[in-house]
Amino acid sequence: DIVMTQSPDSLAVSLGETATINCKSSQSVLYSSNNKNYLAWYQQKPGRPPKLLIYWASTRASGVPDRFSGSGSGTDFTLTISSLQAEDVAVYYCQQYYTTGTFGQGTKVEIK
Amino acid sequence: EVQLVQSGAEVKKPGEPLKISCKGSGYSFTSYWIGWVRQMPGKGLEWMGIIYPGDSDTKYSPSFQGQVTISADKSISTAYLQWSSLKASDTAIYYCAFGELYFDYWGQGTLVTVSS
Numbered sequence: 001d002i003v004m005t006q007s008p009d010s011l012a013v014s015l016g017e018t019a020t021i022n023c024k025s026s027q028s029v030l031y032s033s034n035n036k037n038y039l040a041w042y043q044q045k046p047g048r049p050p051k052l053l054i055y056w057a058s059t060r061a062s063g064v065p066d067r068f069s070g071s072g073s074g075t076d077f078t079l080t081i082s083s084l085q086a087e088d089v090a091v092y093y094c095q096q097y098y099t100t101g102t103f104g105q106g107t108k109v110e111i112k
Numbered sequence: 113e114v115q116l117v118q119s120g121a122e123v124k125k126p127g128e129p130l131k132i133s134c135k136g137s138g139y140s141f142t143s144y145w146i147g148w149v150r151q152m153p154g155k156g157l158e159w160m161g162i163i164y165p166g167d168s169d170t171k172y173s174p175s176f177q178g179q180v181t182i183s184a185d186k187s188i189s190t191a192y193l194q195w196s197s198l199k200a201s202d203t204a205i206y207y208c209a210f211g212e213l214y215f216d217y218w219g220q221g222t223l224v225t226v227s228s
Contacts, residue, residue, distance in 0.1 A: 001174050040214035042157075049207050049218035050149075050157060061216065093157055097213040100171050101147070101159035 002026050002096050006104035012112040019081040021107045023094035028074045031098065038098035041070055041079045044106075045090045053092075054079065086111060114138040116146075116208050116219035123225045124198050131194035132222045134208030139217075141189040142166035146210040148182060148193045151221075153203065160206075162213075163191060198226045 003026040013019045029038045037057035042050040052061045054070035057077055067082040081088055089111060094104040119133040136146065147162035161172040165184040172182070184191040191208055203226050209215035 038213065042215075044157070049209075049221055050215070051218070052211070052214060052216050055212075055214045091156075095157075095159065095214065100173055101162070101213075102173070103149075103157040103159055106156040 002029065002099055002102050004094055004096055004102050004104035006092075006094060006107050008107060009105070010108040010110065012110045013081075013084045014112045015086065016083050017112075019084050019088070019109050021079040021081075021092055021094075021109075023072075023077040023079070023104050025075045025077075025096050025098075029096045029098040030074050037073055037077070038096055039070075039072070039077050040095045040097065041068075042093045042095065043088075043090045044093065050093065081109070084109075084111070114217050116210065116217055118206075118208055118219040118222045121223040121225070123227070125228055126200055126226055127197050128226075129194070129196050130198055130224065131192050132206060132224065134191045134193075134219050136189045136191070136210065139210075142186050144210045145213060146184065146191045146208060147215060148180075148191075149207045149209060149215075150176075151205045151207065157207075160193070165189075165191065198224075200226050200228075202226050 007022045039057040041054040044050040058070045069080045091106045115137045117135045142165045145162045148160040150158040160176045161182045163170045165186045181194045205221045207221045208219040
């Protein structure tokens with residue numbers, strides 16, 4: 001099974017500043033035949049189901065603000081939240097869907 | 113409107129069986145993978161397994177293989193997650209979700225409490 005490891009476990013960022021979350025997979029999730037990274041990012045707010053933010057490592061889901069961006073390839077990925085807003089306080093998860101599926105342990109984002 | 117509506121909260125005793133459901137509407141139920149995700153109290157998300165209702169192809173996480181059964185009835189656009197014998201450690205919120213392989217849409221969650 002592919003293990004997904006996120007860092008940090010939590011971070012506090014000032015309003016308007018940038019939050020950066022890293023996700024590392026234990027093996028590559030890049031499928032060579034289509035050159036796609038099988039990696040998604042989700043946001044979960046307390047008491048709510050998760051919400052898809054990013055898929056194929058860098059494609060924003062419908063309706064997701066452009067301050068959310070995903071990057072990376074192979075085994076190392078990053079979710080960047082530019083100009084952090086109060087409503088971005090949440091736990092963020094990466095997920096690989098290259099083989100079955102695995103989530104990272106989550107990163108809690110708070111306001112400093 | 114695309115929706116996944118899950119069955120209501122359950123309180124069960126250890127050793128009892130349980131089957132929870134997830135009904136899809138507003139999309140082609142047989143054309144997308146539908147999966148189940150566990151969230152234990154105060155913990156992160158765990159990918160349990162997925163099913164393709166079109167042909168019932170099912171994949172399980174090694175952690176959940178043999179512990180639960182995922183099924184679907186495409187005639188009523190409903191997916192199921194079932195246990196033959198619950199344990200206290202099965203206490204959690206269970207989400208269904210569907211998508212290509214990542215999960216675009218999520219149900220509201222079903223809280224399962226297992227306690228003697």
